[in-house]
Amino acid sequence: MADRNATNMKGRGESLLFLTDDQLRRGIEAMFFAYRGFTADPDRILQDYGYGRAHHRAIHFINRTPGTTVNNLLSILGVTKQSLNRVLRTLVEDDLVDSRVGTRDKRERHLFLTPKGAGLERELSEAQRNRMRDAYRAAGPEAVAGFRTVLEQMMNQEMRRQYLDGGDGPR
Amino acid sequence: MADRNATNMKGRGESLLFLTDDQLRRGIEAMFFAYRGFTADPDRILQDYGYGRAHHRAIHFINRTPGTTVNNLLSILGVTKQSLNRVLRTLVEDDLVDSRVGTRDKRERHLFLTPKGAGLERELSEAQRNRMRDAYRAAGPEAVAGFRTVLEQMMNQEMRRQYLDGGDGPR
DNA sequence: CTTGGAAAGTCAACAAGGCTGACATAAACT
């Protein structure tokens, strides 16, 4: 429906710009709807547990980097400690996350998923991976490579800004 | 940093899967960070006006489809009428949106941006387009084509679900 | 022409998850 111009450019490789405002607008909307789809499955699962996206994010990054400190998590997620703490507290209370006092620096708390937490993580990430896999499969390997490339550019933009602007935080 | 496997597959076109869980996880995280970057500029602009993302979304879709009804907007945005109404009310009060009673069906309200509203829309979409354009430029035309293809797959997933599941709405 | 129901709006109450500010504690650093 929309990638006519883009596909016509394939193989030319020059930056002769097919980037009309309308093309960009479609990209913007695609991001909006795709992101909604992307979070839909986890959202439904979390609802059953009485959790929200904030819990999902915490669980995800604790799983990715076991033993991460609260401060680490804070800067990755870009929220205030009060906000994160609220979430973290319920996760510890519900025995999904284990918060261990640091050995070298006892002020720090190192965060780990409990078996129960790892279970929920698997459930959530499996749903999301299935989505992603289906989209990837339908789009094909070449498209996936391009997808990753563009997303990485968008990520870099934000990382760059965060450090250049002194990281005045998220809205 | 990540598309090694994917690029290796290029040209083979078969679905011999390069889709390891770790590759998928990286895609998932890229979506998270990219989306954050994607909304960062508008969020900053909106803050100055005392608005939030909900206002942005309303403004965007009214601009895209001038004269759209409240119900149309409702189903596109996937929120409750009470939630949308609160946003719409402030936009009308602040003279950014014009709500005209329908001529054929007078129960309907048709929504238009006022010149002032169009001004804010331009400011917001310009920031977002610049982001998108920069990412597209840096990634190149082929990557953009792939990006669009994958996003469209993800959009379709959600559209399909919405109608199959009877559209039980967003969380 | 009456009435049922759809479309839109309003009011009230609530929850999640952001935010700020202030303050407490313990540990580490100087």
Place this chain on the structure above:
DNA sequence: AGTTTATGTCAGCCTTGTTGACTTTCCAAG
């Protein structure tokens, strides 16, 4: 000893989502 750092916590505010109940308008079918 005094300062800084990491964390936690209390209180209060905002946005944006939710339900439920109710009204007004008005189309359309009986």
